[in-house]
Amino acid sequence: MxxxxxxxxxxxxxxxxxxxxxxxxxxxxxxxxxxxxxxxxxxxxxxxxxxxxxxxxxxxxxxxxxxxESEARVEPPCPIFKRCGGCQLQHLSYEGQLVYKQKQVKDVLERIGGLGDVLVHPTLGMEEPWRYRNKAQVPVGEQNGEIVAGFYAERSHQIVDMPNCVIQHEDNDKVVQLVKKLAKDYGIRGYDDHTHKGTLRHVVTRHAKQTDQLMVVLVTKGKELPNKKNLVTALKEALPNLTSVVQNINPKRTNVIFGDKTEVLWGEDVIYDTIGDIKFAISARSFYQVNPMQTKVLYNKALEYAQLTGRETVIDAYCGIGTISLFLAQKAKQVYGVEIVPEAISDAKQNAKLNHIDNAEFVVGEAERIMPWWQAQGLKPDVIVVDPPRKGCDEALLEAMTVMKPTRIVYVSCNPATLARDLKFLEQRGYTTQEVQPVDMFPQTGHVECCALLVKK
Structure with missing residues (x-):
């Protein structure tokens, strides 16, 4: 050959x-x-x-x-599992999924990070690994003259019409089916991303698990939304826990869901939910974890790894709307959060006020630029927590962290590959990875979240 x-x-x-x-x-x-x-x-x-x-x-x-067949093979409960790109593992028993995710983390730490001897705990799973998602972002279109709404088929822009989704909260399903019907009744056209014609691009729903509040966001191509008042009235009548109806306008030819302009059509501009003892205000575009039950499990683990006694100064380097920061502030002397998205910092400050937390300070900017400035002001963190996007930490940020020399680094990751790469960098600069805890935030999918503890050598 x-x-x-x-x-x-x-x-x-x-x-x-x-x-x-x-x-x-x-x-x-x-x-x-x-x-x-x-x-x-x-x-x-x-x-x-x-x-x-x-x-x-x-x-x-x-x-x-x-x-x-494998003994771990099961019959997927979703009728469109083979066509929809939303889930990858419904054919694998839940016990099998948890073992697979632990193995995935171990393999990638060894292969990319050279960390074959690090303790990787069994994956923390859910008692009921279905109907856990509190947020649906569903594209809307037309096929054969009918309104369709669902997830894209894998590696395509073909919408697979979805009667219900077994990993979404039931209210999210109810909203999507209702909006499809109302769009047809009121002559609202679905959007075509090839021709850039049509009105309704996405239905976004957010359900607050603890308060049962519901927000419906209609993403449209332009400001025009036919029969807007009738539509809102029909939504209110059909959904007793509806708290907010919002229109977001996105006129661009793009696969980004939200546009820049958001208008409340009825009700509040936020809904409220709690994780543990912390209350959060969630707007249409706020980042908020989609599985609040497992988020609590993950953040409790981050809190455990931080080993706070009430005397520590903590930096949260990708603080978002303050979810981890406010958890840490309950046990720390002072928390400093930094985030590049101004709206997220505004939400973080609002959430701190909402919870009467006054030992958390939030700053807009790139963490790798803000942290050296903090250090120049004499700030010495005992613990640094990072929860970066899938691409992992910027190398300049990792460098800034090691220069500040915290006793402990708690790394929360949604991508084992970039976690392994970043742990290797930190290991080469004076830190030891003590243990890694996988948490199943996204049952039935291939994704796994991790919390890693590093200590200064």
Whole structure:
């Protein structure tokens, strides 16, 4: 076989055994060391597959016939599981999902971070891993003259119409179906992202678990929304716990959901929810964790790792609307939060007032620029907490953290790969990763959240 040849070709039909799973839930089989990725296949299973795409170092195949099933395989309860891109793991038992996520974290820490000996605890899961999402962001369009709303099919912009979603709170489902019906009744056209025509682009719903308050956000292409008053009246009549109806206007050709202009059509501009003892005001565009039950589990772990006694100064380097900061402020002497999004800092200050917390200070800016300035003012943190986006921490921020020399760093991560990369950087600059706790914030999907504790050597 020459260098350019691969051991498989497109349209080959092969018998394979799956030995692993990828981060997105695909089974991995190897032909003479050449990996084939197959959707909805589980480790230990044997199957007949058909090769559909071949790259230089790997290929993709379709599951044709399953010959030997894994004991962990279950029947997905969602009728559109195979077409919708929202979930990847409904065919794997929940116990199996928790084991898979722990293994995923261990493997990636070893492969990327060189941290094979770090203690990775079993994943903390949910008693009821369904109907947990408090927020739905559902694109709206038209197919064959009918209004459709659902999630995009995997790797496409084709909307899979969704009668209900088994990981969404029931009220979110109810709102989406109701808005579809009302749009049809009142002549509101669904949006077409190819032609940039139509009115209604997205329905966004937010449900507060502890207060049962409900917000409906209608994202439209322009200010015009036909039969606006009738629409609001119909929503109020059908949804007894409705607290807020908001219109967001997004005139741009973009896949970003929200535009810059937001108008309250009826009710309040926020709904309220609590996590533990902390109350939060949530606006249409606030970042707020979608699984509040597991958020409490995650933040309790961050609090445990911070080991606060009431004498510590803490920096929260990606503070958002202050969710972790306010948790920490209950046990710390002083908390400083920094975040690049001005609206988030405004929300954080409001949330601090709401909870009568006066030992948390919030600043707008890039953490890697603000932290050296704080240090120049004589600020010496005992603990630094980071909860970055999926891309992980900016290297300049990691450098700023190590220069400040906190006793402990608590790293909350939504991406094990960037976590492993950043832990490696911190390990090389005087810190030891003591332990990592995976938390299942997103059951039925391939995502896993982690909380890592680092201590100064």
């Amino acid at each position: 020459s260098k350019r040849e691969t051991p498989v070709k497109k349209n080959d039909v092969l018998n394979v055994t799956f030995e692993d799973m990828t981060h997105d839930g695909s089974g991995v089989a190897k032909i003479n060391g050449f990996p084939l990725f197959v959707k909805r296949a589980l480790p230990g299973e044997t199957a007949e597959v058909k090769v559909i795409n071949v790259k230089k170092n790997y290929g993709f195949a379709r599951l044709m016939t399953l010959k030997q």
